Amino acid sequence: MIMRAFSLCVALILLNLLHHVHCEHSYKVGRVVKRGCDFYTGKWVFDRSYPLYDASSCPFIEREFDCQKNGRPDKNYLKYRWQPTGCNLPRFNGRYLLSRLRGKRIMFVGDSLSLNQWQSLTCMLHRAVPEARYSLTRIGYISTFTFPAYNVEVLFDRNALLVDIKRTSKGRAIKLDSIKKSAKVWKGIDVLIFNSWHWWTHTGRETPWDFIQVGGKSYRNLNRFVAYKIALNTWAKWIDSNVNPKKTKVFFLGVSPDHINGYFWGQPHANQCAGQTQPLLHHSYRGGPHPAQQLLEKVLSTMSKPVHLLNVTTLSQLRKDGHPSFYGHGHRSIDCSHWCLPGVPDTWNQLLYAALITN
Numbered sequence: 001m002i003m004r005a006f007s008l009c010v011a012l013i014l015l016n017l018l019h020h021v022h023c024e025h026s027y028k029v030g031r032v033v034k035r036g037c038d039f040y041t042g043k044w045v046f047d048r049s050y051p052l053y054d055a056s057s058c059p060f061i062e063r064e065f066d067c068q069k070n071g072r073p074d075k076n077y078l079k080y081r082w083q084p085t086g087c088n089l090p091r092f093n094g095r096y097l098l099s100r101l102r103g104k105r106i107m108f109v110g111d112s113l114s115l116n117q118w119q120s121l122t123c124m125l126h127r128a129v130p131e132a133r134y135s136l137t138r139i140g141y142i143s144t145f146t147f148p149a150y151n152v153e154v155l156f157d158r159n160a161l162l163v164d165i166k167r168t169s170k171g172r173a174i175k176l177d178s179i180k181k182s183a184k185v186w187k188g189i190d191v192l193i194f195n196s197w198h199w200w201t202h203t204g205r206e207t208p209w210d211f212i213q214v215g216g217k218s219y220r221n222l223n224r225f226v227a228y229k230i231a232l233n234t235w236a237k238w239i240d241s242n243v244n245p246k247k248t249k250v251f252f253l254g255v256s257p258d259h260i261n262g263y264f265w266g267q268p269h270a271n272q273c274a275g276q277t278q279p280l281l282h283h284s285y286r287g288g289p290h291p292a293q294q295l296l297e298k299v300l301s302t303m304s305k306p307v308h309l310l311n312v313t314t315l316s317q318l319r320k321d322g323h324p325s326f327y328g329h330g331h332r333s334i335d336c337s338h339w340c341l342p343g344v345p346d347t348w349n350q351l352l353y354a355a356l357i358t359n
């Protein structure tokens with residue numbers, strides 16, 4: 001019966017009759033059978049009605065994400081919409097989201113890619129209620145965007161590694177098995193969206209710690225995948241023993257891919273994202289699954305509390321055109337890690353929206 005309903009739904013989508021409905025069916029993630037649609041398998045399609053907002057109508061947008069203002073000459077990258085294979089994404093309705101979130105706090109926790117996604121969501125919401133008053137404050141590592149009329153707070157906790165870092169006389173110690181200090185600000189939040197990976201790869205002078213502590217021992221260094229996995233397990237344990245799923249929904253953003261190796265899209269190795277104006281349209285990304293993403297999925301599969309993976313790695317891998325390149329923070333260096341806004345993080349937020357309103 002479900003199968004029949006599903007096929008009818010797909011047929012209607014093919015006939016272009018269903019714009020706002022998404023098809024109900026079940027699919028499997030690991031051991032868990034999920035109902036609903038797999039929004040994460042699909043393709044990018046050109047859509048003249050995009051983008052969802054203008055950067056110029058988002059007065060608080062950070063300069064580094066505003067690629068048009070920074071002189072990016074092409075515009076087609078603004079016009080791609082993610083189209084899942086078996087269904088349509090629900091249309092983003094910021095007013096409706098604000099009413100669903102009334103009285104609640106939603107927090108992005110992670111590195112500057114979380115900043116990218118937080119900023120995208122605040123622009124999308126502001127676009128929906130341009131007349132509504134808002135306030136923006138930053139205290140320490142926490143940025144807070146508030147819509148007082150809706151009593152909704154959208155927060156960003158800049159915390160690239162999730163686990164605790166302690167300043168000692170010998171320098172910065174990252175404590176892979178301790179998260180208490182970090183987690184203090186996560187308590188009582190209604191929607192948490194985590195992300196962590198990029199800073200685990202920083203080496204040399206950019207290493208964000210001086211030494212590593214775990215299990216009462218100190219190390220000068222560890223294999224980064226090993227360290228990442230231990231930290232993720234520490235995070236998972238905290239979620240499992242501190243989150244009440246009736247109150248708090250937990251998300252983890254899949255690893256956001258960068259595009260610094262042209263080989264993955266059929267160009268010379270040294271080619272980075274500069275000059276890319278089109279996404280890959282036919283699953284032609286050669287990089288294969290992201291190893292950090294596979295590790296993340298493994299850790300999530302061991303958890304007892306529900307965590308929704310925003311499984312954006314594959315769909316973002318196709319967007320070699322979505323990065324600021326030379327139109328980000330100054331012309332000093334190329335940026336193939338962050339994303340222009342409007343852009344790919346808007347899609348991550350459409351996926352977040354879909355998960356929030358259907359659960």
Ligand SMILES: *[C@@H]1O[C@H](CO)[C@@H](O)[C@H](O)[C@H]1NC(C)=O
Pocket residue numbers: 029030040041297309311314
């Ligand atoms: C995430 O998406 C990829 C590609 O669509 C898929 O191979 C993988 O199984 C998905 N992971 C989960 C946990 O759903």
